[in-house]
Amino acid sequence: AAHQSNPEKCFSILKEYVVFFNDKHFDFEYSIEDSTRYQFNPLTEQRFISSFTGKKREAVEGIWTNPDSSMKLAVYKSNPTTYQAVVLESNNPKLKPGLIYYTFTKTTSGFTFNRYDWMTPDYPVRQRGNLLFVWNFEIWGKTYPLEMTIDEKARLQTWRNYAYGLDLKKEDSNTVVLTIGSFNRDDKIKEIISKNDSLIRSTKNLIVDMRGNGGGNSGWIYLLPYFYTQPIKQGNTYLRLSPQNIAANLPGIKSWYENPPTDPRWARSYTPDLLAAYKKAYEEIPSSKETFFTLPSLTLFADSILKTPEKIALVFDDLGGSSTEFFFYISRQSSKVIRYGERTLGMMDYMGTSQQTTLPFKDYYLLIPDRKSPWTDKAPTNETGFKPENDLRTMPRYQWIDHIKKDLSKKPN
Numbered sequence: 001a002a003h004q005s006n007p008e009k010c011f012s013i014l015k016e017y018v019v020f021f022n023d024k025h026f027d028f029e030y031s032i033e034d035s036t037r038y039q040f041n042p043l044t045e046q047r048f049i050s051s052f053t054g055k056k057r058e059a060v061e062g063i064w065t066n067p068d069s070s071m072k073l074a075v076y077k078s079n080p081t082t083y084q085a086v087v088l089e090s091n092n093p094k095l096k097p098g099l100i101y102y103t104f105t106k107t108t109s110g111f112t113f114n115r116y117d118w119m120t121p122d123y124p125v126r127q128r129g130n131l132l133f134v135w136n137f138e139i140w141g142k143t144y145p146l147e148m149t150i151d152e153k154a155r156l157q158t159w160r161n162y163a164y165g166l167d168l169k170k171e172d173s174n175t176v177v178l179t180i181g182s183f184n185r186d187d188k189i190k191e192i193i194s195k196n197d198s199l200i201r202s203t204k205n206l207i208v209d210m211r212g213n214g215g216g217n218s219g220w221i222y223l224l225p226y227f228y229t230q231p232i233k234q235g236n237t238y239l240r241l242s243p244q245n246i247a248a249n250l251p252g253i254k255s256w257y258e259n260p261p262t263d264p265r266w267a268r269s270y271t272p273d274l275l276a277a278y279k280k281a282y283e284e285i286p287s288s289k290e291t292f293f294t295l296p297s298l299t300l301f302a303d304s305i306l307k308t309p310e311k312i313a314l315v316f317d318d319l320g321g322s323s324t325e326f327f328f329y330i331s332r333q334s335s336k337v338i339r340y341g342e343r344t345l346g347m348m349d350y351m352g353t354s355q356q357t358t359l360p361f362k363d364y365y366l367l368i369p370d371r372k373s374p375w376t377d378k379a380p381t382n383e384t385g386f387k388p389e390n391d392l393r394t395m396p397r398y399q400w401i402d403h404i405k406k407d408l409s410k411k412p413n
Contacts, residue, residue: 007361008037011119014364018121022382024321024347025369030119033363038116040098045088048074052145060104060111060127063088063144067159073101073140081106102134109318124345126212126319128397131155135319136164136182136214151398155179163188165212168196174204175405176309183216183323193222200226205408206309207401211341215322221300227312227334228302234330235374237352238292239285244355245370246285253282253295269298292372300330310413312336313404316388317397321345328386329375338411340404342393343385349376 004010011030018028032038045063052061060083064073070091078084085102087095095101104111104125111125113134126133130142130152141148141156148156158167158179165181166188176199180189193200200206206226224232239249257278260270277296285293314331316324316339325348331337352371359366375381390407392400 007032007363008119010361011364015119015121022346023350023369024121024123024345025350025352025367027365027367028121029365031363031365032117032119039100040096041084041086041100042098043074043086043088044097045072045074048076048088049144057145058083060132062142062146064132064140065143066138066140067156068161071095071101072143075102075104083111124319126317128211133212133319136184136212136216139165139181139212149398166192168192170199170203171207171401171405174409175207176200176203176205177207177209177401179209180219181210181212183213183219186217186219186222189219190222201306201308204308205311205313205405207313207315207404207408209315209401210320210324210327211315211317211397212319213321213324214319214345215324215347218323220323220327223312224300225302226306226309227331227337228300229305229335230333232300232330232333234297234300236294236296237371237373238376239295239352239371240369241285241288241290241293244357248355249370250282250285253278253285257282265303268301274298295371297374310336311338311408311411313408314339314388315400315404316341316344316386318342318345318385320385321347322351325381325386326351326373328388329373338390338408339388340390340392340400340407341388342391343387344381346382346385349373349380349382 004013007030015028018026048063058077061075061077064075064085065071071087072089073085074088075083075085083104084100085104087097087099087101089097099116101116103114110127112122113125114120123135125135130146130148132140132142139156139159141152155165158165159181162185164185165179166185167179169177171177183189208223239245257275260266260275274296281293281295312334314328314337316328321344325344328339328344331339350369350372352369355368355370357366357368392403395403
């Protein structure tokens with residue numbers, strides 16, 4: 001890489017080094033601000049359809065639209081492992097027809113992507129029927145040669161206005177299904193749960209569908225009253241003691257013990273022992289010779305154990321990462337929760353507030369996680385993901401929710 005002056009080629013070399021560590025919190029990206037580097041293909045919809053007809057095509061090839069129908073892409077195979085998504089129409093004048101918006105690369109489990117202005121370290125893409133999930137950043141619906149089903153169209157609409165797939169509906173008299181496509185909008189998650197709190201509390205079973213949820217913040221905390229059956233121990237975390245991490249974390253550690261929340265609901269979590277541990281950490285970290293320093297986490301409490309929902313199903317797939325995986329981890333402490341689906345992505349062995357590392361080339365963006373998780377040393381999950389006890393991989397995905405409803409009805413209270 002030291003002898004490479006082309007930023008795209010240099011990025012591809014450096015990316016292989018980052019990908020080797022198999023941790024998507026170790027994040028290396030290239031923001032392409034120079035528009036002269038954008039690539040174009042003068043493809044029209046009519047020409048695409050004419051070339052498409054009568055030829056054997058792969059499932060991902062075709063015409064796709066975004067949730068608000070403001071952009072249309074044509075996806076075609078450009079070589080045996082690469083697919084390009086070209087803008088056919090766009091309401092955004094900056095996204096001109098012919099722009100190669102995405103480049104997808106085939107993998108053993110789906111695709112990875114680069115965008116016209118953004119090169120990424122093998123972020124995942126999955127096609128689910130006539131929906132295309134570009135991790136939990138964007139979702140596209142197919143309009144040609146096949147069209148979305150009614151359910152797929154409804155799912156696409158839940159991503160309008162940056163709602164990230166958030167939806168709630170009462171499936172039947174015993175079941176509420178809450179869909180959370182991302183934890184990037186905690187405010188929206190809080191809003192929909194607050195609005196439907198009485199419905200959730202009065203329904204026998206709750207299904208939380210987190211397929212496609214690559215993580216984000218900690219919006220799962222708003223589900224705590226429903227799944228709580230005992231104090232939730234989050235486990236210790238282990239801060240990596242680099243000079244940059246120490247400088248970034250010491251002010252927050254000091255604030256933890258000097259300014260604990262005054263809200264009485266948090267009194268049981270911010271115990272004298274916890275505050276003393278953070279005071280000790282603040283004093284010892286600057287001179288510590290350890291590679292990692294142990295930091296305790298809050299134990300979470302709820303006011304009571306609710307009678308209903310009686311059972312809570314959490315649904316995962318192989319796009320589930322980061323805080324979605326942490327929710328999987330702590331959900332094991334609830335006797336109400338049952339997990340379904342398939343293994344998660346696997347990216348939570350190292351976590352925390354990733355610190356940006358400045359690189360000589362300003363358009364490169366490097367983030368390194370600042371701590372490791374409670375389970376990393378004894379039972380790491382980045383290779384395997386978290387595995388639900390109910391594996392649904394042999395079943396068509398559109399049948400998962402119906403299967404889970406029936407399965408919950410058979411389980412004893």
